[in-house]
Amino acid sequence: MDVCLSSEQQPGHLGKGPSTPDGWLEAEEEGDLHKDGTSRPPGDSNKIEPSLQSLQKFVPTDYASYTQEHYLFAGKKIVIQESIESYGTVVWPGAMALCQYLEEHTEELNLQDAKILEIGAGPGLVSIVASVLGGQVTATDLPDVLGNLQYNLLKNTLKCTAHLPEVKELVWGEDLEQNFPKSTCYYDYVLASDVVYHHYFLDKLLATMVYLCQPGTVLLWANKFRFSTDYEFLDKFKQVFDTKLLAEFPESSVKLFKAVLRWD
Numbered sequence: 001m002d003v004c005l006s007s008e009q010q011p012g013h014l015g016k017g018p019s020t021p022d023g024w025l026e027a028e029e030e031g032d033l034h035k036d037g038t039s040r041p042p043g044d045s046n047k048i049e050p051s052l053q054s055l056q057k058f059v060p061t062d063y064a065s066y067t068q069e070h071y072l073f074a075g076k077k078i079v080i081q082e083s084i085e086s087y088g089t090v091v092w093p094g095a096m097a098l099c100q101y102l103e104e105h106t107e108e109l110n111l112q113d114a115k116i117l118e119i120g121a122g123p124g125l126v127s128i129v130a131s132v133l134g135g136q137v138t139a140t141d142l143p144d145v146l147g148n149l150q151y152n153l154l155k156n157t158l159k160c161t162a163h164l165p166e167v168k169e170l171v172w173g174e175d176l177e178q179n180f181p182k183s184t185c186y187y188d189y190v191l192a193s194d195v196v197y198h199h200y201f202l203d204k205l206l207a208t209m210v211y212l213c214q215p216g217t218v219l220l221w222a223n224k225f226r227f228s229t230d231y232e233f234l235d236k237f238k239q240v241f242d243t244k245l246l247a248e249f250p251e252s253s254v255k256l257f258k259a260v261l262r263w264d
Contacts, residue, residue, distance in 0.1 A: 012099055014070035014077070071125060073099050074106070074132045078156050080123050081148060087197075088122045088145035093252040094193035094222040095122065099129045101222070101247060101256055111135045113162070114188040117212060119170065119205075120195040124152040127165055130191065132156075136163040138187075140170035173204030176211045186214055193222040202233050210240055213261040220246075222256040 069091065071078040083089040102109065112134035118127045120141055127139035131153075141149055146167055153165045168179065190212050195205060213219055219241065225231065237243065241259035248255050 012071050012073045012096060012103075014072050071099075073103050073129045076132050076156075076160075078125065078128055078132075080125055080128075080152050081155075082123050083148070086145055088120075088141055089148050091123055091125050092194035093224045093249070093254050095125050097247070097249050097252065097254040097256055098126050098191060098193045098220060098222040101220070102126075102129055102133060106133050109189070111189075115186060116189045116191060117185075117187045119172075119190060119192040119208065119212070121149055124149045124156075124165075126191055126193055128153060128156045130189075131161045131163060131165045134162055135189070137165040138168055139165050140168050142171060143169050170208070172201050172208045176208065180212065182214065185212075187212060187217055190217060190219045191221075192219070194224055195221075196223050196230050196233050198227055198229065202229070202236075206233070206236060206240070209237075210261060213241075215261075215263065217261065219259040219261075220256070221259060222254055224252060224254045226253070 066081060066083050069080045069082050071080065071091075080091060081089075082091060102111065111130065114135045115138075116127075116130050116135040117138045118130070118140060121127045121139035122141060122145065124139055127137045127149075131137045139149055139153060146169060150167045153167065157165055170179070190209065192209070196202065209219060209221075221237075223230065225234075237257075237259070241261055244258045246256045246258050
């Protein structure tokens with residue numbers, strides 16, 4: 001996967017901040033960040049959700065790989081801690097495109113209080129923007145990047161959004177009914193950005209997308225198309241989802257789709 005984002009020229013990106021090797025220990029304006037990556041407002045010791053408290057932070061082997069990237073969406077300056085050591089700790093072009101679309105179509109999408117799950121949330125930019133726009137967000141990814149995701153979500157949403165995002169582990173195709181039972185886990189929107197690239201889990205990804213979508217669920221998927229396998233996935237995707245191309249971003253080769261699961 002290419003690492004060059006050309007993000008300084010993309011809407012919403014404010015450029016790179018200074019590297020912060022000790023970013024996990026820096027004090028926030030709202031309160032102090034703890035060793036486990038959670039944040040506590042002054043005088044409040046018990047109001048962080050247990051699901052956030054229980055997670056372990058992502059620890060890079062080289063703290064010099066961490067940077068603070070600055071973005072502007074929905075009128076809010078968002079600071080994302082990224083590391084080039086993992087695909088899951090970098091903001092990719094599809095995330096930028098999806099954030100731009102959410103920002104520009106908030107009223108049309110009716111995101112206020114909507115139940116939203118993001119697949120492959122990475123460092124959390126899309127989940128943060130969805131939360132800032134009023135959604136009840138569940139951000140999911142593999143266990144090794146959940147700590148960095150948690151850190152970024154708390155840093156940017158604590159005490160400034162109507163709903164504090166939830167962080168959950170999601171391994172595509174595994175334990176779906178156990179961890180996301182259909183009887184209790186309904187989502188108005190499932191969001192995904194740059195989840196399709198050169199890996200061997202595309203069938204499990206598609207199965208996960210299908211599982212998470214119930215009648216009425218809208219899937220918004222933004223992806224930079226790099227390889228022939230990306231288009232092969234799109235063909236399979238269209239076999240099970242009624243799909244509409246919402247937007248294209250030629251400068252980054254990103255396509256944004258709206259999809260609803262077929263029930264016939």
